[in-house]
Amino acid sequence: MSDQNAAVGAGGRLGVTPSQTVGPFLHIGLPWPDGPYVVPEGTAGAVWITGTVYDGAGQPVPDAVVETWQADPDGRFDHPDDPRGAAKPSIPGFRGFARCDTDADGRYRVLTVKPGPLPCPDGGTEAPHLDVTVLARGLLDRVVTRIYFPDEDAANAADPVMSAVPPDRRGTLVAEPDGDGGLRFDIRLQGDGETIFFEV
């Protein structure tokens, strides 16, 4: 059967399907009850990362979804494309992935554990980090950022991604202690203190 949509383009590769916004009604389709949990509640060393998504007027964005993806605390992935081999996480119920839609105040939350550092293909080491996807009404494509950890100054300073970012904006990638045992990571889509977003 021919693939009617998948027209063959230049170079014999199929054309990629374009991105579209999640729209205003993402809350019915995307959230899962266990979405915010990279690790189960009660996991030793687990930390809540919470934050608010803001627009360019400084207003909270109540129709966004924040998704995170990360290595386990040993710096491994249970994934066949990791050339070191897929590794089962040592933490029961570790999923590596979280998804949380923002509430009426633009807030999201993710319960996780700090991932381990990662070796780079070109040498060097990446500091512990979460890759972040932000989806929202008004975003026609996802935007991507990273969350780094505030107690990893030396590792952050040596991190190749952080090092490539203008120094005065690196702070937008580092979570802050929230004074309550958790971490705070706000996302500013536009304007003052705009979060660093990556093309990846």
Next chain:
Amino acid sequence: MTGLDDIRAPGAVTRGGLVLPHYPIPKDVHPSLDSPEYRSTALRHPTQPLQLMPQRLTEVTGPLLGEERVGELDHDLTRQHDGEPQGQRIIVHGRVLEEDGRPVPNTLVEVWQANAAGRYRHTGDNWPAPLDPNFTGVGRCMTDADGHYRFVTVKPGIYPWRNHDNAWRPSHIHFSLFGRAFTQRLITQMYFPDDPLFFQDPMWNSVRDENARQRMLCHYDHSATEAEWALGFRFDIVLRGPQASVFEEEDDDDE
């Protein structure tokens, strides 16, 4: 040696270190985040240039979500309540592929949509069209070993919004896809052929390339139509795929 099978072989290592698949960035496909005709982009698009990030371990891996995310009736939006929803019953099916045509097997596909009257079961949707007690408008399924997925639902209605004067969204179903790598994550909307409202829809038109826009269309598929039951539509979805990269030779003379 070249080829994806090699790239994806666990433990594949060269002299230079870890060998990772590479997902080229598609050109002239996705909408600009700054698309003024869609007014909500005005305060939500980053104004600083995006920072190029090389793909490393976190980017070439991703969540491999499985059957545990999918309930028995999640693929059939017409059977999630006591009665049947109103509207034209349709079957939406197709394959999830990578750019080189390889299927993406065992990957989660999520959909959400308005009911046949064009209303979402969402507290924020209050336009005067009826809710349907027999329709939630949310579906999930996994692709099979050949990358094939299938939903049964009703054709979503057209609904108004306030983006511009007399603004209406063409009939569409929202799709969410993971693929196998963080780089492949895709949220899109599937549209129906011959919708009269494309001309004024800033989302449809935010995709500037005509060929790329056509890839958001499903097509009527008589072979998937079930007699005296439901109309079939086919929608294949193509995710960014890994490039078959050339490996460094042992005696390479480097860049």
